[in-house]
Amino acid sequence: MPVASAQVKSAILLAGLYSKTPTEIIEPVKSRDHTERMLKFFRADIRLKGQAISVRGRKELVSPGVINVSGRHIFGSIFYGLGSY
Secondary structure (H helix, E strand, C coil): CCCCCHHHHHHHHHHHCCCCCCEEEECCCCCCCHHHHHHHHCCCEEEEECCEEEEECCCCCCCCCCCCCCCCHHHHHHHHHHHCC
């Protein structure tokens, strides 16, 4: 990605969950990592190495159970994306 954007990165990673091949993003500057943390929490096949983030799709995600999201509603947006998976 030519610019650091957590929103664009999240969209690409969530789309990568549907991909038959690995999806990799290389960040020029580190952006927020909420999506990566949540994907790990749901046991997605996600790997972090330096500035590279990769996700392998077609893996069934596992619900961690009850999740409390505090603060503004936008912080729960990852669940909107995961809910469609």
